[in-house]
Amino acid sequence: MKVVIENLSKRFEEKVILENANATFASGEISCILGPSGGGKSTLLNLIAGLLKPDEGKIYFDKEDVTGWPPAKRHLGYVFQEAALFDHLKVKDNIALALEIRKLSKPERQQKVEEAAGLLHISDLLELPAGKLSGGQKQRVAIARALIIKPSLLLLDEPLAALDQDLKTALADDLSHLLHYLNITTLWVSHDLDQAARIAKHLYQLKQGTITNIDN
Ligand SMILES: Nc1ncnc2c1ncn2[C@@H]1O[C@H](COP(=O)(O)OP(=O)(O)OP(=O)(O)O)[C@@H](O)[C@H]1O
Ligand SMILES: [Mg+2]
Incomplete structure (x- = not known):
């Protein structure tokens, strides 16, 4: 587009x-x-x-x-200048935030989170609280969150x-x-x-x- x-x-x-x-x-x-x-x-x-x-x-x-x-x-993904993750939430829940307004079943949501995490090579971080991540890992999470809705x-x-x-x-x-x-x-x-x-x-x-x- x-x-x-x-x-x-x-x-x-x-x-x-x-x-x-x-x-x-x-x-x-x-x-x-x-x-x-x-x-x-x-x-x-x-x-x-x-x-x-x-x-x-x-x-x-x-x-x-x-x-x-x-x-x-507008169906777009946006990674803001100040990448805002919720430190107390797990990585998987931070990524899924973009999906909250769309009504999806739990397995569907999980599958999308795993797919987005795979693309950004953070599959092994999904269960960690975001506050435990390094700067580079946090950016990957923010980008996975932006991509999870498959924006154009x-x-x-x-x-x-x-x-x-x-x-x-x-x-x-x-x-x-x-x-x-x-x-x-x-x-x-x-x-x-x-x-x-x-x-x-x-x-x-x-x-x-x-x-x-x-x-x-
Ligand atoms: N909501 C707002 N109300 C009033 N002025 C604003 C608002 N948002 C931005 N500005 C002003 O508009 C100008 C452009 O800001 P903007 O944040 O778009 O610049 P930028 O190119 O992204 O800068 P940077 O490289 O520092 O991030 C700045 O002078 C800023 O102070
Ligand atoms: Mg700016």
Whole structure:
């Protein structure tokens, strides 16, 4: 599914975050979004997720105008900048949280949790409380939770920022292989141009209200 934003504008009071921004994010590919801190990267993801409303402009998923759709109807996975796990809950229950609103039998739920955990190589952690995990393991859990509904779109807001450099590289490579295999359209916010250039098919810069494609 491709994601199109058309003449999108967003202000917070006087502050212009997006001004007539246009971009097309390719179907089934990883697109990285770079830009200065405070430039509006998280705001852009929140607009696409439906957590914020644009002042002007449209958002399309393929040909469908989703601008007025509530978040749940958009059927996307979102790993927030501050990955929020419930430390006292087991890993399996953290992953299943995304399913709570959908009525599923216990075996169905368990099967989906096991499948998502398998993809992220965390099957052996399912019974542990999330508070016992390392930073890298926590990120894997947050990503498994985002993928469990089999979204057509995944939003990743600096998912690896908190990790040390070696782990960051390993997890970025691992994750980009997985996302290609799953063929999910992914918008990945990153501060790190080298990392972005390695994992992403397309690069975008968000700066001064405008989104620019900066592919080579
Ligand atoms: N709900 C809000 N109300 C008012 N201002 C906001 C709100 N959310 C974000 N902002 C402001 O909008 C600007 C863009 O914020 P945003 O979080 O989107 O930037 P960012 O590119 O994600 O930055 P970072 O790289 O630091 O995560 C910032 O100046 C921020 O303070
Ligand atoms: Mg941000």
